[in-house]
Amino acid sequence: MAASSDTASRPTALVTGASSGIGLAFAERLAADGYDLVLVARDRGRLDALAARLVADRGVRADVLVADLSDPVRRRAVEQRLADPGEAAPVDLLINNAGYATPGDFVDTPPEVLTANLEVNVGAVLALTRAALPGMQRRGAGAIVNVSSVAGFLPGRGSVYGAGKAYVTTLSQSLAGSAAQHGVRVMALCPGFTRTEFHERLGQERPGPAWLWFDADRVVDDALADLARGRVLSIPGAVYKGIYVASRIVPMGLVRKLAAATGRGRG
Known part of the structure; x- marks a missing residue:
């Protein structure tokens, strides 16, 4: 745990997958905006270093909660922090960002790896x-941002990643209306290609032209702006908004053929 004084007036955000990528960008931006933080990931070293930096640079409280979200038993501590914080401050903003991808086709991926993928991308979000x-x-206030993906709008090729993200988007949209009646916002964030460690961890080169790739900070800025506007779906970038619209209009059979031809959807 790392902390600063005078936390009573600050809101608290819990960010999963906070040690890198979009989760790290959320943590940094929210600290700059004056949020105290609960940082969740598997890598204690990275989390401790991030917490210490945010405390020193921003003067916020930053608590570390190490958890493997692919294991329902190990993620119970995170659920407990959200549901019953005890003497700690309640969480005002939940960023469900942690994600899991695999490089191979469905039939080539071991069942236990598929199960871990499902638990992180779907089970933990739920x-x-x-x-x-x-x-x-x-409390009549709060917000949840579930990080999904443009991949959830398009059929993948032999992958469960897009299927999981489709669930996250649909779940968020399904909950948003009833939650809003109680003063709570629920939003799905659906970025496209983002400059993170995602493809490096899969051993893949970044596909597509450079103009398709956004920085994580840009994705977070757009997401928080959309959340403030009360939007249920946040899709950063005109090109990806266009892909979303096209996915609603173009016949699904043609979309599947295009996905198969391009190999989109690995992971």
Whole structure:
């Protein structure tokens, strides 16, 4: 744990997958905006270093919660922090960012790896949203951002990643209306290609031209702006908004053929 004094007036955000990529960008931006933080990931070293830096640079409180979200038992501590914080401050903003991708086709991926993928991309989002939402609704305020992907709008080629992200987007849209009646916002963030460690960890080169790639800071800026506007779906960038619109209009059979031809959807 790392902390500063005078935390009573500051809101608290919990960010999963906070040690890198979009999660790291969320943590840095929210600290700059005056949020105290609960940082969740598997890598304690990275989390401790991030917490210490945010405390020193921003003067906020930054607590570290190490958890493997692919394991329902190990993620219970995160659920507990959201549902019943005890003497700690309640979480005002939940960023469900942690994600899991695999490089191979479905039939080439071991069942246990597919299960871990499902638990992180779907199970953890469901469990943490369920843990956070009742308290937010009782307090009449709060927000949940579930990080999905443009991949959820398009059929992948032999991959479960897009299927999981489609679930996250649909879940967020399904919950948004009822949550809003209690003063709580729920939004799905659906970025396209983002400059993170994602493809490096899969051993893949970054596909597509450079103009398709956004910095994580840009994605976070757009997401928080859309959240403030009350939007249920945030798609950073005109090109990806166009892809979303096209996916609603173009016949799905043609979309599947294009996905197969380009190899989109690995991971």
